[in-house]
Amino acid sequence: MSSYWIVTADGMPHYLSGYDMAQNRYSIEVIAHAGAQINRFTGHCIRPYSVVEHQLLCADIAAHLMLPAVVQLACLMHDAHEVYVGDCSSPVKWELGSAWERLESPQANSVRRHFGLMGIFLSHRAQIKAIDLMALATERRDLVIYTEGISAPWAILDTPGRKVEPAHWVQLHTAARAQRSWADWAQLYLERFHQLRDAINATLATNIQSVTEGIKQ
Numbered sequence: 001m002s003s004y005w006i007v008t009a010d011g012m013p014h015y016l017s018g019y020d021m022a023q024n025r026y027s028i029e030v031i032a033h034a035g036a037q038i039n040r041f042t043g044h045c046i047r048p049y050s051v052v053e054h055q056l057l058c059a060d061i062a063a064h065l066m067l068p069a070v071v072q073l074a075c076l077m078h079d080a081h082e083v084y085v086g087d088c089s090s091p092v093k094w095e096l097g098s099a100w101e102r103l104e105s106p107q108a109n110s111v112r113r114h115f116g117l118m119g120i121f122l123s124h125r126a127q128i129k130a131i132d133l134m135a136l137a138t139e140r141r142d143l144v145i146y147t148e149g150i151s152a153p154w155a156i157l158d159t160p161g162r163k164v165e166p167a168h169w170v171q172l173h174t175a176a177r178a179q180r181s182w183a184d185w186a187q188l189y190l191e192r193f194h195q196l197r198d199a200i201n202a203t204l205a206t207n208i209q210s211v212t213e214g215i216k217q
Contacts (some may be wrong), residue, residue, distance in 0.1 A: 006084065009033045014084050021106065026114045028193055034083035036186035042089050045143040047178050051082050052189045057135045058128075059192060061167055067127070069199040074120045075131055076192055081108040090156065130164075133157065137164045142172035 003018040009030045015021045035052040039045070058075035079087070084107050093100045112118045121128065137157050140146050157164045180188075 008084075016084070016103065017106065021110060024110065026111060028115075028190065031077075031080045031083050031111075032186040032189040032193070035080065036182040036189065038082060038087050040087055040089075040139070041144065042087075042092075045139075046145070046173065047143065048182070049139065049143050049172070050182065050185055051079050051087050052185045053177075054135060054139070055079055056185070056189060056192060057138065057167075057170070057172070058131050059196075060170065061131045061134055064167070064169065065131075069196045069203065070117075070120050071124055071127065073115075073193070073196040073200065074117050074124065074128055076189070076196065077111070077115060077117060078121075078128055078132060080115075081111045084111075133164045134167055138166035138170060138172060141166045 003015050003020045005013040005015045005020070008014050008027075010027060012025060014024050032052060035055070036050050038051045040049050040051060040054050055076050055078065058078065059072045062072040062075040081104065082088075085104055088096070088100060088104075093104075109118065112121050133156065140154070140157065145151075
């Protein structure tokens with residue numbers, strides 16, 4: 001029996017489990033389109049805040065830390081699979097437990113393999129997770145009704161000895177950000193994707209040229 005499937009923004013079926021997943025095709029345009037319309041925090045921010053904007057923030061943090069373009073790209077795409085399974089908030093994931101993991105992990109790995117990022121996610125898992133948590137702390141500071149010392153702490157951010165600080169150099173509640181449409185964010189995401197892919201390809205070409213010249217010598 002075929003697995004369940006959804007219809008994506010380009011009209012194609014996307015299978016959610018089993019052998020049928022081999023039929024899935026991935027488009028960065030579809031990922032940008034859908035991700036720009038999926039709200040984080042189950043919609044409980046002070047303004048619409050999408051998966052795409054979150055991923056752009058993570059890429060910005062990676063760039064601020066002067067990490068290689070390939071790590072920035074991994075940060076830009078670390079939640080790309082959510083355009084197929086939805087953005088499930090962490091507390092809901094914890095409640096669902098292994099049932100959510102069985103759905104999400106194959107989808108995430110399939111997207112990452114398609115875009116050639118599986119190795120980076122494996123080798124830089126801790127770094128990408130730390131950036132994701134810094135983004136979360138920044139989002140809580142700027143976009144969520146939360147008052148430190150009054151609101152209940154978030155264990156994922158506020159555990160003593162492992163407290164996560166927000167990015168001090170960015171503000172998410174500016175008028176310019178709020179005024180952008182979902183289509184604007186989708187376009188910014190696509191532009192960043194292609195910029196990073198071009199930078200990665202340029203670095204690869206330079207490395208190949210250096211090796212070739214070294215062999216000739």
